[in-house]
Amino acid sequence: MPDPKPILLVGAGLAGSLLAVLLAKQGFPVVVAERRGDPRAKGYVGGRSINLALSVRGVTALQAAGIAEQVLADALPMPGRIMHPDTLTDATGEGTVYQPYSQDPDDAIRSVSRGGLNVALLDAADQTPGVDIRFEHRCTHVDLENATATFDTPQGEVKIEGRVIMGADGAFSAVRQAMQTSDRFDYSQQYLEAGYKELHIPAPADLPDLSKGVSEKFDGYAMDSKGLHIWAGRGGGASMMIALPNPDKSFTCTLFWPYAGTHGFDAVEPLSDKALRLFFDEHYPDTRWLMPTLVEDFRANPTSSLVTVRCRPWRRGRGLILGDAAHAIVPFFGQGMNAAFEDCRVLSEMIAEANGDLESVMDPFWRARVDNANAIADMAIANFVEMREKVADEAFLYHKRVEQAVHAQLGEEMPERATPLYNMVSFTNVPYADALRRGRELDKTIARIASLVPPERAESMDEASWRELIADHARRVLGGQPA
Ligand SMILES: Cc1cc2nc3c(=O)[nH]c(=O)nc-3n(C[C@H](O)[C@H](O)[C@H](O)COP(=O)(O)OP(=O)(O)OC[C@H]3O[C@@H](n4cnc5c(N)ncnc54)[C@H](O)[C@@H]3O)c2cc1C
Incomplete structure (x- = not known):
């Protein structure tokens, strides 16, 4: 007999509103409690447009919720x-x-408006039977063992009990703060x-x-x-x-x-x-x-x-955290929202595979995600250095040129070995930790090829012969033969 109590979701931001749709589509009643007022009623706070880069992981999750087409209609591609x-x-x-x-x-x-996306997700959540969104509910206390939380509202203090409590309440999460006071909870903030x-x-x-x-x-x-x-x-x-x-x-x-x-x-x-x-x-x-x-x-x-938050476990008692609440990262890979959306998709797929046994997947979920979250946190910090310093550096630009040539020539033949890190992170759903490992291996290969065919040599060749030579070396190096 399934628990008749709703899932209590704290935070109707990007992850919270998407997760509400995905859970309700699987038949779970969901109460979403959000600190702010309804942005659709008040006009979105922030005034001018603030945008975010949406990539394949985010799109895949939006597809699962049935709203990718609508979001992409207003998105501006940045190739x-x-x-x-x-x-x-x-x-x-x-x-x-x-x-x-x-x-x-x-x-x-793709450049999307943060406010527009949040409104589209809230509309989708409102239109999904089983979702009950309560605005102006600021979570002030969480009881993880009883999946109960207390909220400050204009009508005074309100207590809500759920079947489980999920924290999608951002980098300074109240649900995570309750976990932080429990024993053997690892937490770092940088x-x-x-x-x-x-x-x-x-x-x-x-x-x-x-x-x-x-x-x-x-x-x-x-x-x-x-x-x-x-x-x-x-x-x-x-x-x-x-x-x-x-x-x-x-x-x-x-x-x-x-x-x-x-x-x-x-x-x-x-x-x-x-x-x-x-x-x-x-x-x-x-x-x-x-x-x-x-x-x-x-x-x-x-x-x-700009803060990076890492923690584990993401589950305590009947509480679970995800999105920025579990892994806030710096924005230099444009992946915070994409990673949060991927959390929602993976969790919902795991629940479906467990025939709706939500409680049974809470631990496997975070264990499957935490190394990936740490990997994208590391990559995001590394990309800050790449963006601010290296993008204008000649040696780096040549490295990138070789990398793209290898990808173009061998990407289809050996996608696992010839796809650059940026492409794997932004244009595939390959888990972040695998992308990081493979990307580092490819980086070594590219450095080797760039030393075999240095920029001076490239200058004396036409583009087609250069590409052929690069592909030839890459095939040997990636195939484990002497270059
Ligand atoms: C400058 C900048 C640029 C960025 N650019 C990108 C980008 O290009 N691409 C990308 O993928 N990511 C980007 N990000 C990251 C992205 O914004 C976050 O990863 C994403 O918003 C996380 O979604 P979330 O739902 O987990 O958290 P949030 O979007 O922060 O939502 C949390 C929600 O919880 C609510 N809440 C908080 N506390 C409480 C409480 N106590 N009670 C009730 N409700 C509460 C909040 O009001 C909010 O609605 C960027 C971040 C920054 C700072």
């Missing part, structure tokens, strides 16, 4: 990186460098020396200094919308800015700067308005035409910290 040198003296894009993520142009990460701040590039209609030819060149945008823009290598390699396109023709930019140092928040925030503008003119010269509200945005938008 590569667009690098902005610090010498760019106009806004035409002349001088930027495009690096495709993959040889297959369909392999693109702040990056860098923080982030969002800025804004409006649509060309709001850019008085932009010549008309630029927006015509970029389909109504002020920059190419088909890529993730990166201003790397600033502040001696410690600082960078990125920008992702929005459907309203604007871009959301994010500064990732250290707090300390001459190119850090602590030094730049106290500058006068004029000095701040001059600082950007010097280090991000093309923003002169693109950011008329730079000073206002810089002052108004908060500087926020």
Whole structure:
């Protein structure tokens, strides 16, 4: 006889609302308790568009919930990186460098609106029979043994009892905090020396200094919308800015700067308005035409910290955590939401395989996920260094060129051995820990091939013969023969 009590889900963010849909579709009644008000009723907090990169893992999970098509309809594909040198003296894009993520142009990460996605997920949850969402319910106390939680609400304190309690309540999870007070719970929290701040590039209609030819060149945008823009290598390699396109023709930019140092928040925030503008003119010269509200945005938008959270076990008593609550990671691989969505898909598949015996999969679930979460946490930190320092480095660019050539020529023949790490993480559902292991092996192979066919040699060859030579060496090295 199944337990008639609902699953109590804390947090109706990205993971919580998706998980509610997936669980209810399997016949479980679900009560979702969310600290904030309903964003559909109040207008989404945050004002301007904030976007996220959605990749294959996220899409796979959305497909399981039946809402991928709807989300993808508004998503903007970004098939590569667009690098902005610090010498760019106009806004035409002349001088930027495009690096495709993959040889297959369909392999693109996609820019989606965080607010729009959350609303789409909440709508889907509301429309799924069995889901009961309660807004303005801030979880203040959790009893893991009895799957009971107490909430602060406008009507006063409310207690809800579930069959189990699941925490999808983000990096500072109340459910995880209850676990942290229990014996033999491992927990670590690591702040990056860098923080982030969002800025804004409006649509060309709001850019008085932009010549008309630029927006015509970029389909109504002020920059190419088909890529993730990166201003790397600033502040001696410690600082960078990125920008992702929005459907309203604007871009959301994010500064990732250290707090300390001459190119850090602590030094730049106290500058006068004029000095701040001059600082950007010097280090991000093309923003002169693109950011008329730079000073206002810089002052108004908060500087926020970036944290990695690792813990285990994710299950205690009748409680389970997932998403950022279990594994908050830094955003440099664009995988936090994708990993959280993958948690939801894997959990729901495991429950289905166990014929609905939810309690029996709580331990196997976290055991299957924790090494993958730790792997993407490590990769995300490593990608910060790659993005801010190496993307403009000649040797690194050659390494990437060889890697993509090997993938293009041998990817189908030997997908397990010739698929680069970035592609495995972003464009497949290969578990993160396997992707990391295979990616490291391929990295060694690529370094070996790049030393056998160095850039000087590449310069003296035409592209087709170079590719043939690279493939020849790769086939030998990957096949275990002498190169
Ligand atoms: C600058 C930045 C850029 C990012 N870019 C990307 C990207 O490009 N791609 C990507 O995949 N990921 C990205 N991420 C990561 C992504 O935002 C998170 O991994 C994702 O939001 C995790 O979803 P979640 O549902 O677990 O947590 P959240 O989205 O944080 O949702 C948690 C929910 O729980 C609610 N809550 C919290 N406490 C309580 C409480 N006590 N009681 C009740 N409710 C509570 C919150 O209000 C919220 O609605 C980025 C993160 C940052 C900071």
